[in-house]
Every structure is written in C-alpha cells, then in structure tokens.
Amino acid sequence: MNTHILIPRWIIPIEPQATVLTEHALVLEGQxxxxxxxxxQALQQYPDAERRHLPQHALLPGLINLHAHSAMTLLRGYADDLALMTWLNDHIWxxxxxxxxxxxVFDGTQLAIAEMIAGGTTCANDMYFHHGAVARAALGSEFRMMVGCSILEFPTPYASNADEYTRKAIACMDExxxxxxxxxTLAPHAPYTVSDATFSNIVMLADQLNVGIHCHIHETQDEIATSLKDYGVRPLExxxxxxxxxxxxIAAHMVHTTTEEIGLLAKYGVNISHNPASNLKLASGLARIAEQVAGGINVGIGTDGAASNNKLDMFAEMRLAALLAKGQSGNPEALPAWQxxxxxxxxxxxxxxxxxRIGSLVAGKEADMIAVDLSQVGTQPCYDPVSHLVYAADRNQVSHVWIAGREVYTQGHHASLDHQEVLTRARRWQARMQG
Structure with missing residues (x-):
C-alpha cells in the first residue's frame, strides 16, 4: 500500500475543535x-513515503453539502426571481x-459533481428522482454521495404514487x-406533498432498513399556514x-422555528441543513441559526439546487451563514469562523x-480532504487561516481534492471525470430545453 506524506503550511483537522496545526504533516495510506x-517525526517514521509539499496551503476535510438537488444544475437560471410555490408550480415542476x-439526472448530477469537486466539496446529500442515475454518476466520478430517494403523493414521469416511489427507492438501495x-436516505419531499400514512410508512421503513430520512421542513410561512389550515398544527408538531x-x-431549511420548536428539535436530536443562499433568493426568510446552534442542534450547511441558488459553492454558503447569524442575532460573536x-x-x-468515516482529519478516517491555496492577493496577509477560509477565500483557490484517499482534482484538472464531455452534455440539454 502506497504511503504519502502531505506537508502543508497549515492543517485544520476540525477535531480537536478550533485547532490549527503548523509544522505538521498528514500521512496518507491507501484510502x-x-x-x-x-x-x-513523519519523515523519520516513513522515510520511503512519497512527499508532497504544499507551502502556502491549508489542508482540511472536504466540505459536505448537506442539501442538494444535484441534477437541477441543468435548470440553473431556468426560472429566477420568483416566490417558491410560483417557481415550483409554474416553472420547475x-x-x-x-x-x-x-x-x-445522470448528466445533471455529473455536472454538479464537477462543480462541487472543483469547489472543494467531496460529499453531497442529494434528493431527486432516478436514484440509480444519481448513484452511477457519483460512482463514475469517484464522488461521495448520499442519494435521497424522493417520495411524493402525486405522479411524475418517474412514479405514479407514494407506493411506487417507495418501491423504486428500496429496489435501488438493494442494487x-x-x-x-x-x-x-428516504426523502419525503415536504409536509405539504406527503400524507400522514406515507410519513408513518417511511418512519417504519427507515427503521427497518437502517437509513436516514431527508425532508424539506418549515421552509416558508405559506407551508406553515397551509398546515395549520389542513391539520390544525404547525408541520413540525x-x-x-x-x-x-x-x-x-435531516430537516432541510427549518427557516421558521419558534423557541419551543428549537427545543423540540434539540430534544429529538434532529439535524438541520441550513441553506442560506437559497432561503434568501426565494425570499423564504432568515433561519434562527445562532439560536438553533446555541440550543444544541446539529446544524450543517447546504446549497440546495442550482435552480434556486444558483451555484453549488460551499465557500460562499459558509461565509453567508456566518454573516447572517451575526446580523440577525445582533451578536458579532455568533457563529465564529471555526464554527x-x-x-x-x-x-x-x-x-x-x-x-x-469523514468530516475531520483524524487517524483512521477516510481521506476526504482538500488543499486551499491562500497565497493569492485576496487572502494575504494571513494571520488566521480559518478566518480566511470562511470570510476571504474563494472556491477557485481549491488546488487539490482527495476522496477516499484518491486525488480526484489537481490544479484545475479532474482525474475522475471527463470535464469537457460533462460540459458538452449540459449544452445539449440547454439546446433541447430551449428548442
């Protein structure tokens, strides 16, 4: 098994919390x-290892996009500047x-993966149709993907009802x-598109299959008003x-939460995907992220789909999340860069x-990691690399990407997918949709 020693300017392992290592190396062995x-010490213990010097770089875990509709890259810019339900009902659906x-779905997902890898994202939590196509696109690109199997009550070209969506999800998981x-994951779309009976069945299946559940929840005030009218309670209750x-x-969005609901989410250990750019673009509102985090909820960050963002840029989302938390809470110490x-x-x-398995640079974990070149003018001088990664760096400064120990991206070159072919297929879809 090949052993490599990576010697960056800084290592940001995430664990221990808020740690920055200098004069350190990461030893990579296989995956x-x-x-x-x-x-x-690394050079002494592994004298025969291949060495890689990254003298102006921060080495950190790959970014994890906790809520995405990857194939919707092919709908990027298709319908903009609209309210969520108008956008969905009149254009996207x-x-x-x-x-x-x-x-x-295969072509759109590979386009998304090409964008995400180049921007330092090594894993995405997806939600869409044609789950096998999402899985094939990820495996063919050597990208880590949690495939969310969408479940709704109404028919689409993919399935006719909730039972058929569910059967197709289970079949794909087996494959x-x-x-x-x-x-x-099982991915019931939202409370306003899924019945009580279907939700109950999903809870039972998720337990039997030992898989997670991924759902849009409390994204808009209209969603809450509809639930109060139809069910007499807010969606979360x-x-x-x-x-x-x-x-x-994984509750995607959770924009509109009361103090009591934040306590309920914390009590049950629910995870939130905060999607700041999409929430702003669709005017869904400002999530109470500082309070949710302070309340003990595990909050991750997602981009949502490129049709409502319009880019899959986790650097931009990190910065926006931190700034919005400060602005909304009135506390400049809310959501610091390390957090x-x-x-x-x-x-x-x-x-x-x-x-x-992933999420931090710890011995024994799989090597999903990125190197970010902080030598550019926009990130100089560098007093604190963590601050720069969140507030100053751009995704174009990602120079190297590893997934499961394999270097899949180096200085603008994709080793795991055909970049030009991905672009060619995307342009074919544009021509077809405009035709």
Missing amino acids: KIKALLPVS PAEGKFVSDEF YKGESLVGF RLARLGLLSNQL ALEMATLNGARALGWQD
Missing part, C-alpha cells in the same frame, strides 16, 4: 489517514415533467448495497406526532451518520 505528526429522465461511496423526529432526520467551518464539514458528516 485512510494514517497519522498527523510533526513534520520531522412542468419542466421536470417534460424533460427529467435517467439520462437527464447499490455495499458501495462505500454511496449511501441512501404534525411530524412529531407521526414519529418522524429523531437523529435519523461555520465545522458546520460545513463534521456537522454534515454527523447528520449523515458518517462522522466515524
């Missing part, structure tokens, strides 16, 4: 991190009904069982009664149940 050691297919880079709240649940970085890495891994 896993072998050790983090002082440089002299009709376009999906006409164009979404196995080929569409890709044992793949180390791919996992699955309805889901609590149905047994959905647990540490297996935003933890949200984008280890917290995402915890939400996925993969915290023992």
